[in-house]
Amino acid sequence: MKYSLTSASPEMTRRLGEALGALLKGGDCVLLDGELGAGKTTFGGGVGLGLEIKEPLTSPTYLLCCEYIGRTRLLHLDAYFEERMDGLLCEGLVERFDRETVILVEWARKMQEWLPQDRLEIMFTGWADDRQIVFTASGARSQALLTAFSVNPSFSGAFSS
Numbered sequence: 001m002k003y004s005l006t007s008a009s010p011e012m013t014r015r016l017g018e019a020l021g022a023l024l025k026g027g028d029c030v031l032l033d034g035e036l037g038a039g040k041t042t043f044g045g046g047v048g049l050g051l052e053i054k055e056p057l058t059s060p061t062y063l064l065c066c067e068y069i070g071r072t073r074l075l076h077l078d079a080y081f082e083e084r085m086d087g088l089l090c091e092g093l094v095e096r097f098d099r100e101t102v103i104l105v106e107w108a109r110k111m112q113e114w115l116p117q118d119r120l121e122i123m124f125t126g127w128a129d130d131r132q133i134v135f136t137a138s139g140a141r142s143q144a145l146l147t148a149f150s151v152n153p154s155f156s157g158a159f160s161s
């Protein structure tokens with residue numbers, strides 16, 4: 001199940017993230033994908049707002065994993081440094097992917113096998129004022145999440161197969 005939107009501004013990307021964040025619950029897995037500067041961090045900041053996290057999200061690129069407590073726990077991961085991430089996962093990080101925790105992952109393709117199958121993948125493409133955001137849901141929970149997200153009256157996207 002796919003749903004596509006265009007975002008005209010960083011503010012809109014942030015608001016989209018916030019709308020998704022407001023729907024998330026423990027156990028959910030959201031992947032952010034796209035080139036440098038595509039809008040992943042901007043969207044992630046919105047997710048933090050939607051989860052009622054009081055501090056701004058910072059980049060997990062060097063830390064690998066940042067933890068926040070809002071309405072629920074959030075682990076924000078970045079697998080860019082793949083070998084370091086593998087080490088951390090083997091040392092027990094994966095045990096923390098539980099029903100009380102939302103996981104938000106950048107560079108997820110480098111840690112695919114560690115993540116739940118039921119996940120909402122969000123691909124950011126395009127530049128300047130032509131920016132596409134494509135959501136792909138791959139399981140019952142992520143499809144329900146995407147359906148709930150899509151009914152928001154303040155933005156309109158399109159479903160495709």
Ligand SMILES: Nc1ncnc2c1ncn2[C@@H]1O[C@H](COP(=O)(O)OP(=O)(O)O)[C@@H](O)[C@H]1O
Nearest residue numbers: 007008009010013036037038039040041042131
């Ligand atoms: N529609 C848009 N959505 C998101 N970012 C945008 C948009 N238009 C312009 N920008 C700019 O693009 C950059 C996106 O950066 P960032 O979110 O850090 O990307 P990433 O985390 O994918 O590397 C920011 O400087 C932002 O102001």
Ligand SMILES: [Mg+2]
Nearest residue numbers: 040041042059
């Ligand atoms: Mg970023």
